[in-house]
Amino acid sequence: MLLSAIGKREVPIPEHIDIYHLTREMPPSDKTPLQCVMEVDTERAMLEREAERLAHEDAECEKLLELYERLEELDADKAEARASRILHGLGFTPAMQRKKLKDFSGGWRMRVALARALFIRPFMLLLDEPTNHLDLDACVWLEEELKTFKRILVLISHSQDFLNGVCTNIIHMHNRKLKYYTGNYDQYVKTRLELEENQMKRFHWEQDQIAHMKNYIARFGHGSAKLARQAQSKEKTLQKMMASGLTERVVNDKTLSFYFPPCGKIPPPVIMVQNVSFRYTKDGPWIYNNLEFGIDLDTRVALVGPNGAGKSTLLKLLTGELLPTDGMIRKHSHVKIGRYHQHLQEQLDLDLSPLEYMLKCYPEIKEKEEMRKIIGRYGLTGKQQVSPIRNLSDGQKCRVCFAWLAWQNPHMLFLDEPTNHLDIETIDALADAINEFEGGMMLVSHDFRLIQQVAQEIWVCEKQTITKWQGDILAYKEHLKSKLVDEDPQLTKRTHNV
Known part of the structure; x- marks a missing residue:
């Protein structure tokens, strides 16, 4: 706005x-x-x-x-x-x-x-x-x-x-x-925290002063002439304090907590990728060639690499949405995979409210109040739960998708660009939920901070293969910067103008 x-x-x-x-x-x-x-x-x-x-x-x-x-x-x-x-x-x-x-x-x-x-x-x-x-x-x-x-x-x-x-x-x-x-x-975060701490100290000091003066006025306002004069003086001081404006209590931004329910254990290997090659058409270019790896419930991987390298394609192969051109992907018979992607919102019934939609998707949850609590965990409260989904913002629709995904009770979370339309506080809440989740996770994201918070391994998808990056995501960012400067010398020629 x-x-x-x-x-x-x-x-x-x-x-x-x-x-x-x-x-x-x-x-x-x-x-x-x-x-x-x-x-x-x-x-x-x-x-x-x-x-x-x-x-x-x-x-x-x-x-x-x-x-x-x-x-x-x-x-x-x-x-x-x-x-x-x-x-x-x-x-x-x-x-x-x-x-x-x-x-x-x-x-x-x-x-x-x-x-x-x-x-x-x-x-x-x-x-x-x-x-x-x-x-x-x-x-x-x-x-x-x-x-x-x-x-x-x-x-x-x-x-x-x-x-x-x-x-x-x-x-x-x-x-x-x-x-x-x-x-x-x-x-900004550091300065704001310091200012709010000082504001709360001032707030508590003022409230103590007010309580002390009110108590004095109540006790001695009708006492001896000397005490009454002192009480009147304190009353004037109190009125001046009120007139000049009191320090407000710090009201923190509303925080919310995401939640992925316990999924139980499955012995490894949960998913085995054996000699997998893939291309979309018979004569088309190979996206992947001879991939070999396994993932289990301890996997916490971020997939990185340029657009078109096949990050989303890999997640679709692992879920079974796409079939390998060659090779085999073996999955544990009981594994449940929850895939979040940018088109998930398109499956929402826009005429239903989040409450109606979730009750329709999960009929085993009979009580509306229980479902209200479930949806509330994803930051949708009050009227938002009973308004038609079409009236919600993109960020609120994302939260409906996360609620739907979580209650599938998956063993593996495949998250493809989950931060689009989420604010900073919500992304941090998502990171906390991923870190508390007992299952496996594979992430595609352009948000370096989220990757830094949740990924234990970085896999680079490039040139039809996948290689493990020997370092963290910030080291990978520095690698991208140096590669950019080699390709585009103009980036180094400029001077920062504040």
Whole structure:
């Protein structure tokens, strides 16, 4: 809402500041991603008019120089190379840059819209969850790109790691008020904790003072003249304290706890992958070649690798949604697998409420109150439980999916991008629930912090195979950064402008 208000200039913003609010993906068309990014070059005409006007008015030299600098950036000779570079950073190969937009999914068309926003380089750029449709490689590239954004950047993100890398200031919205903090996300958490501790000390001190003064007034207000005068004096002090405003009690953000029920033990091996190769079509490229590994209830793995490397494909193979082209996947006869994926919301019956939907899915739970408690564990309370699912936000629909998934009582959790549409507190609650879960877990995520919290192993899916990464996810992030710099020297040339 706040981002939208800024984008629509519902708050006072000087007219000379151009705003670009990235709100939706590019519509399907016959244009290529490269054409879509290049066509925003029409901005050049507007800039030329503005430069001409400022030159005639003999306006501020600095503003004029900035306009000339941008016009140079938009020079047609350089524009295609710059557009191609941005698309490459967001995961588009040269061949993909020349495919028709209508052949891409919504997630990829969102990347094209993001590329346009970065190409324009507006004076104020507004981004809402820009990492949602990106893989780890593209997240790292975008973080490095936005670190050096020389103008105003306002973004909403559920990725603490991304906020740490990009932001120099944090705005906390609470009870319709905005509080401003300097520093990145970690610094904000530290500062806010210190301020709240001091606020509570002040609150308790004031409440003690008030209680003491009220007690004194009640006891001695009608006593001897001297005591009565002192009581009156304390009453005046009390009135002044009340009039100047008392310190409020700290009200913490509502926290919730996810829960995955106990699943019982199954002796290993739970799933055995033997000489598995896979491709989607008879003549298509191999996604995997000769895979060999086993997973059990102790498995805590994050799958990483570029888009198209086959991370989601592997999870589908393990669940049986896809069958291997060659080789065999053996599963324990009693194993139950719960797979969370981005299209799970599509199976929800939007006309039912979360309560009705869950009672329909799990008829063995007869009592509505018992089901209300179950759904409540996933952050859906009161009216949300009995409203039609279509009226819920994307984040609330995700929670219905998690409630449904958990009560399948799986032995293995396969989580494919579970953080999209979840806020930071909910992601931390999910991490706690995964860590308390007694079964196995395989995770595909672009959220470095979640991976750091829950994964004991990192498996890299690349070049038709899977290799174990010898290190943690932060070491893998540094590896991606150094690889990016080798591919894109421009990332190292820039200087950070706060």
